[in-house]
Amino acid sequence: MPVTAADLRFTGRHLLGIEGLQPWAIQDLLDTADGYVELNRQPDKKRPLMKGLTHINLFFEPSTRTQTSFELAGKRLSADVVNMAMRSSAMKKGETLIDTAVTLNAMHPDVLVVRHEQSGAVALLARHVNCAVINAGDGAHEHPTQALLDALTIRRRKGRLAGLTVAICGDILHSRVARSNLLLLSAMGARVRLVAPPTLLPTAVESYGCEVFFDMARGLEGCDIVMMLRLQHERMEGSYLPSVREYFALYGLTGDKLARAAPDALVMHPGPMNRGVEIDGTLADDIERSAILDQVELGVAVRMAVLEVLTRHLREGGA
Numbered sequence: 001m002p003v004t005a006a007d008l009r010f011t012g013r014h015l016l017g018i019e020g021l022q023p024w025a026i027q028d029l030l031d032t033a034d035g036y037v038e039l040n041r042q043p044d045k046k047r048p049l050m051k052g053l054t055h056i057n058l059f060f061e062p063s064t065r066t067q068t069s070f071e072l073a074g075k076r077l078s079a080d081v082v083n084m085a086m087r088s089s090a091m092k093k094g095e096t097l098i099d100t101a102v103t104l105n106a107m108h109p110d111v112l113v114v115r116h117e118q119s120g121a122v123a124l125l126a127r128h129v130n131c132a133v134i135n136a137g138d139g140a141h142e143h144p145t146q147a148l149l150d151a152l153t154i155r156r157r158k159g160r161l162a163g164l165t166v167a168i169c170g171d172i173l174h175s176r177v178a179r180s181n182l183l184l185l186s187a188m189g190a191r192v193r194l195v196a197p198p199t200l201l202p203t204a205v206e207s208y209g210c211e212v213f214f215d216m217a218r219g220l221e222g223c224d225i226v227m228m229l230r231l232q233h234e235r236m237e238g239s240y241l242p243s244v245r246e247y248f249a250l251y252g253l254t255g256d257k258l259a260r261a262a263p264d265a266l267v268m269h270p271g272p273m274n275r276g277v278e279i280d281g282t283l284a285d286d287i288e289r290s291a292i293l294d295q296v297e298l299g300v301a302v303r304m305a306v307l308e309v310l311t312r313h314l315r316e317g318g319a
């Protein structure tokens, strides 16, 4: 039987991570997202794809970009979007995550978008509901829609992913963004380098199949993309660094360090950004080099695509 376009569509029930996704499924999500970029620049941004469907955002950790863009994405697709106020939810009265999931499930949502501080919590919750679940970041495990929007940003600015060299720099140890990006970029044929002090790298980093650099200048040599990460103090127990000043001197992105990368290297950061800690503020604002606001813009398109794809079976009369 010949392979058709329908055979190469993302068909998962949930989006819990990049791990396990085939390159063609990633391609489907990126192509679908690309189709929403222009729509989001028009005065009328609405499409009726999710009319009648209910989308609940359940964020147990703070978020600016992910939560807002999921809310916008749901509303632009005409879903009824509910943002749970976790500070005033019954979990504050002792209700468990599973009981919260089962309770929300009884209200027949179609999509739950969940961020949680524990790795694996979103997958656990997904086992107790009937609807699609999207991982909006679980502990240091995965943040799949961030990796997808980063990939779309790179693909639109560089025209491809395969063959590019991407340096992911900073607090790799605590970063779900680094993990999802490493998985996605490697699957799509990019070469990934990790650049960090030894204290901010996972112990089994050699098994990741990518190059590791402790020296930032060497790590950035000739690379096409420089992806900076913030220090995730909220996940650190004890001291990982002598001082923020020393960290910026060794691992903060400055013009001097960026000069080691390819002349047209793109600077990226998932946000939130700490100026003067992992990145020089002037560089972050340099629209010739920095794609940081592109990432934010494309985040809405990617989340619309993920919502579209995960609810496709409801429009096509499937299970």
Ligand code: CP
Pocket (backbone or CB within 6 Å): 062, 063, 064, 065, 066, 067, 137, 146, 270, 271, 272
């Ligand atoms: N990149 C990211 O996840 O940002 P938020 O924490 O603001 O959602």
